Amino acid sequence: MSASPVDKTASAGQDSAPAAPPARRIPALLPAIVIWLLLLSVPFWLPLLGGYTELGTRVLIFGLVAMGLNLLLGFTGGLSFGHAAYFGLGAYGTGLMLKFVTHSTPLAILVGVIVGGLAATVFGPLTVRRRGIYFAMITIAIGQMFYFVSVRWNSLTGGEDGLTGFSRTDVDLGGWILHLQHPMVFYYFTLFFFAIGCAVVWSVLHSPLGHTFIAIRENQKRLRFLGLPIGVYIWIAFAISGFIAALAGSLYALLNNFASPEDLNWVLSGVFVIICVLGGMRTFWGPLMGAVIYVVAQDYLSSITVNWMSFIGAIFILAVLFFPWGLLGFFQGRFQK
């Protein structure tokens, strides 16, 4: 996987000399290879740094949902404050399947993804008619609607107590059994789905569809003059990101063996946006970088002080002031100059 869509957007965003081809000092594939090697070896080096495997799994899950959101936010230009709804629907879909219907983890994931993704697909058309702040407001409203359903529907969701009473089960791959209860096995299980999510986002970005998304972000009016149905394209971006958020949510429910209404709350949607902005909205790997910063900072700081949110806030303000393109965007800009 290369970071080429990034190069285009970075140069477009910075309005630099359009004629000169982007100078590449580092081969395009190198960062991707390094990242994948690091991800594959997490269970071996993370404990040495004082972490634990589940922390790595949580980073992957937040990275995945942020990558999906970034397709809409960073590449299409739609600020959604409601993606936690699809994340949470994925979590509840999976949890409820495991609790009441099946003992098959893959089937539960499939149902979770479909439930969350379909919700995004169905409610997408309501949001795409508006832009900017109005788009954000409608996404919040739809998200909160699902949140209140989960809080109030006590008999099914457990209300504010959250959904307990299910746990991830072993997966039988034709005689080869994956013991998902083992944290390391579940890490690689999550990494597998993370890779699928990456592949989807990457191939979308490298298709004409992805170029259309970027064009919408850059100049919506021009595209409208060209006769493109912009709403339909934003809807497609919304739906894809919803499916990916649902996949991440479904994995999150399996990680904790638990789903809570907070998984659908707009506060979590805000966290997803923060992760994208921290890491770099216009870069492919930025959301993963943002997830590393957010999840690790939360994990360590919250043990030290109850005011950890202030530190996250400070980090966010500094990032916006000094790295408006996110950390990864900043470093990529450095390399390419």
Added chain:
Amino acid sequence: MSILDDIHISRRTLLKSGAALGATSLMYPAMSAFAKSESPIKIGLIDPQTGTYAGTGGNEILGAQFAVDEINRKGGVMSRPIQLLIEDSAASVGQSVQKAHKLVNRNKVHFLMGAVSSAVALALAQAAEQMNTLYMDTGGHADAVTGTQCRWNTFRTCSTTWLLTAGDFQTIFDKYGKNWYFITPDYAFGHSLHTDYVAQLKKAGGKELGNALAPLGTTDFSSYLIKAKSANPDALLVLTSGNDQINTLKQATQFGLNKDMGIGGPMMEMEVLEGLPDAARYGYWNMEWYWNQPNTPHVMDFVDRYKKAHNNKVPTARSWFGYASVYALALATEQAKSLDTMKVVKALEGLELPPEIALQPHKTFYRASDHQLIGSEFPGQVKTGGVYPDLFEVADIVDASKIARSAEQKGCSISYPS
């Protein structure tokens, strides 16, 4: 405004003391009372330090830390020091589960304890069971924790909601009348209290006029209070707790509801009484432990020691939950001579707290059949015009074993892993 200021100050002191506690636990290896080779026995404590239950959660932490310091001064458990690792739950279920995984997987704690919210307690019990770890619920009251959802790894120090309601049901029914209206927090704890009261109310021939469900962390109770007023009940039962209870009672007083109907409820706490203006201190309630027990041995001594260490603040029921829970774990570990979860569980089953820890007149023990601590209830009346710390008049110290339901009645049968 002065009340708000008071809360602010107490919270700040709490944060400071929390930071101090954190610092002490970091410095543990440096303490010379134990040989360097003795690795500490780690207890992970998950309690709210922020949010609506910050006050009550903070006192559970203080009580637990007080017990840990005492035990370590006396030579620890199996000649090993105890180390307390404190994490903030913010009364949020998701965050608590995450912290439980972190404490067990990263910090390798031997036991988990804590919780003010019942929802958190239920979630922690499940998470701990999946990690094969003992969990001691300090302050989540819903019946289910040691009832329909009881688990082999889970014990509870605070009362069940049944005990809370049975403690003062008859008093409220006799003093106020038979038509009741409820303001109920909309989660496990509230639902459980409501069910228990209604069961007793029906049996006694009373009538429920209505039940307003308020989400946890509600600050404006006016819409619920207006409904209560228009229902015109004999008694308004306030089932909220923590800051939610302070807000309910303050606003009920502003609405003048206490002039039209009797107000009371299943649970009153020192933290709440301290946060209330004098005008809002009234009614019949139940306490789970009270510092002023002139006839119970060891209590005055404990209260004096605690006050000396905590700026002249008396221990509350929450402090006692933290204190007793740590001691119970320590006693069971000493008895089991092992940190193996199953062995400590077996030692805790039936464990009777010695009088200097139980600090109440009746027999106090962890019932083997459902892992519930059976002790005493302290029903009584809030003193109007009382001065801190003398804010509550205990009418009677009830032996909980007389009013508790059996494990079968609660729907608990514990199955152990093979």
